[in-house]
Amino acid sequence: MSKKRLVAEAREEVHAACAAPGSIGDLLRRYLTVPERLGPSEVTQTKVRRILEHFVDGREDRPVKGARFDHIDAIIAKARIKSLDEKGRIVGGPEAARKLRKELRRLFSFARKLSWINNNPVDDSQEVKVSPGERSAGFYTWTEADIATFRAHWPLGTKQRLAMELMLWTDQRKVDSIHLGPQHVHGGKFVVRQTKTGKLLRLHIASQLVAAIDAMPAHNDLYFLVTEWGKPFSIKGFGGWFREQCDAAGLPRCTAHGLRKATMRRMAELEMPNKTMKSVSGHSKDDEVARYVEAANQERLAEGAIRRLSEWEMSNLDPRLDAKSAQRTENG
Numbered sequence: 001m002s003k004k005r006l007v008a009e010a011r012e013e014v015h016a017a018c019a020a021p022g023s024i025g026d027l028l029r030r031y032l033t034v035p036e037r038l039g040p041s042e043v044t045q046t047k048v049r050r051i052l053e054h055f056v057d058g059r060e061d062r063p064v065k066g067a068r069f070d071h072i073d074a075i076i077a078k079a080r081i082k083s084l085d086e087k088g089r090i091v092g093g094p095e096a097a098r099k100l101r102k103e104l105r106r107l108f109s110f111a112r113k114l115s116w117i118n119n120n121p122v123d124d125s126q127e128v129k130v131s132p133g134e135r136s137a138g139f140y141t142w143t144e145a146d147i148a149t150f151r152a153h154w155p156l157g158t159k160q161r162l163a164m165e166l167m168l169w170t171d172q173r174k175v176d177s178i179h180l181g182p183q184h185v186h187g188g189k190f191v192v193r194q195t196k197t198g199k200l201l202r203l204h205i206a207s208q209l210v211a212a213i214d215a216m217p218a219h220n221d222l223y224f225l226v227t228e229w230g231k232p233f234s235i236k237g238f239g240g241w242f243r244e245q246c247d248a249a250g251l252p253r254c255t256a257h258g259l260r261k262a263t264m265r266r267m268a269e270l271e272m273p274n275k276t277m278k279s280v281s282g283h284s285k286d287d288e289v290a291r292y293v294e295a296a297n298q299e300r301l302a303e304g305a306i307r308r309l310s311e312w313e314m315s316n317l318d319p320r321l322d323a324k325s326a327q328r329t330e331n332g
Helices: 003-018 024-031 042-056 069-080 094-113 144-153 159-170 207-214 235-248 256-269 274-281 286-292 298-316 319-330
Strands: 189-193 200-204
Touching: 024 042, 024 094, 042 094, 069 094, 144 159, 159 207, 159 235, 159 256, 200 274, 235 256, 256 274, 256 286, 256 298, 274 286
Parallel strands: none
Antiparallel strands: 189 200
């Protein structure tokens, strides 16, 4: 059993000892007994558990039956306001409020199944709408110039270069890309089981990535990327380390996750269909893909579209109609 799961069980025991029957704390304790209710992977479960525990904190003894839609509205409205936590990080905002409402709806739906309430108060609460101006752009998407700059600073044979190429050419999340190793290669392809979604992907290994792997000193590790102590990176540890390598290359806005977005941008600029892009990234929905391809080069795509329209018209327009139009123009 993982360390995270042991910590989670310890927290659940605390909830069990403190929660009064029929209270919000009691509801959360029962809800957490089946981790799959929180999501398909341990990573997602940890995030959702944190959201719900934050909601319950200070409300443990309040009866579930007393929850009303206006209470939920007030809680969601507060979550919508951005603020700084004790570590100076920005928390809250419209996306956070929408996620909280989604998880509260599931939590109180569980209470209804237990026959503790007749109606889910979240169903009657105000939906969280995010205006275009409030929508976060998310992580910065690497440009082609950024990629070239990083490669120039970190040549083949460096761990930094291998890390970048691994994420760029697999288009996977950090948790999956940094833990790839020789055992994942079968028939010239990576066979990857995504940690977050559970999807099994078979990904062709690009020649650029093969070159980066082959340029590294030979070793017998199960991972292509290891720390200076020969251990696999943790997700948080790798994120911080790679952030420093980007800074050293003069790329302060670039992050590991931005490379995943860069691969999606490249595919969008090549006008690959959504189904093709999802086959690489592992996304399930088109709206998920849309969030990643917003950085596609609008000018380049628009130029290509207008050129194709122009060529189509020239090849399909009846020249006699064009001659008549010119005649009318000449005659005023």
